[in-house]
Amino acid sequence: MRHVCMLAAMLVLIIGSAGAVRSAEIVRLVAGEGFYPQMFLERGQPRGYAIDIARAVLEEAGYDVHVEVLPWARAQIEMLKHGAVITGVSKTQDRIDAGFLFTDIVFSDPTVLIAKAGTTMGFETAGDLHGLVVGIQRGASYGPVFEAARPHMIIEEDDSKEQRLRKIVAGRIDLGVFSGTGPAYLLFASQSLGLSREEFKIFEKPLEFDLLHMAVSRDSPRADGMIEKLNSAIVKLTLDGTIERLHRAYGHGF
Template identity: 25%
Template structure:
């Protein structure tokens, strides 16, 4: 587990005051949202949380771990929230309290370049499809009316490589990340069709008094950052467009 501390300076009544620490979990392996380059944790989610910390008066402490372990770490109280494109789902809303969405996206099928057998989600029947372990994409596929005809395989990593090598027929990821992977990677990949499910990403907190209080402070900070254009600026920096508005 790698721990990286980002400090935010807060002032109270004109004098320096110690800020509370908000511990934020992320994978550090989901470019360009959260990734490590030259031993530095960076990405869209990192910039957003640092801006939230500055606005809300938190010291932001990042903890990186496998994506599949993030929900368990939050539930166990080892972290306060997760900033790693966490999709709001009914199952998660039954267990956690969420901020307002700050990313709007869609689920996307990606195939090896030149694959003309899969032109979208409707062509996944009889195909092997990879998803990241612990992500919401497995459930999205299982909700399809023909889910029993899809061989769904979960991966900790390398779904892009295995698709490019033909070990699986396709993978499903969010469209924003898929487009960035295709743009930055030398692997021969292509988007297959249009997004097939709307995704709203938000920050989850434990559903107790402390968690709800933290959620309210972070949510208020997100509102301010949306209104003053900071979230849009961060989005344009990483994606060239604003993904923070529906």
């Protein structure tokens, strides 16, 4: 009888534990499409270090995660209007005013300039970009240095880094702005688009380092509590090296 009681007690504990796991809150994590190697689709599956890092942070904070990769403008709307968490987003005053509530900094990426090989153009400061036709991702922000120089450039928007590279080769833009991109990305592009690394010039000096966050809607009833949990998880995963390991996993460095 004693053994039967012990078995029954164990079953209660197991069932209770399973119920606790099942009751974890499911969070929609949204990311931008076409931001290799940060966030992209590969054979229909979400990939990229901004996604991997955000998933790890959310799981450390106790959430179950469902990932969706969407056009960047739509991803921001899903966060603002429909309760999703967004990853790989830089903090700007416009976004704060729109209702973004940001976590602490999760990771940073260089903002890189790429032009057609053979260009005689030089780059030392943002002032060198004045008057140029510059390609950027639609809805993207690349940090305060770029934003301050934006009114002095002719901006050509697109929906992916791949479109930007094609415009560079075709001479439609003077250069493109890319976040988190190095030679590994150009190797990827040459394989997927039939382009060659030798067709491009990467300027060695980054425009700046873009500080990337996760964010939720300020109007969400769970916003403050969630941000507190996410910030605690970010600290833990920074200290134990998880974020750095995931950040380096795609070999995108210079």
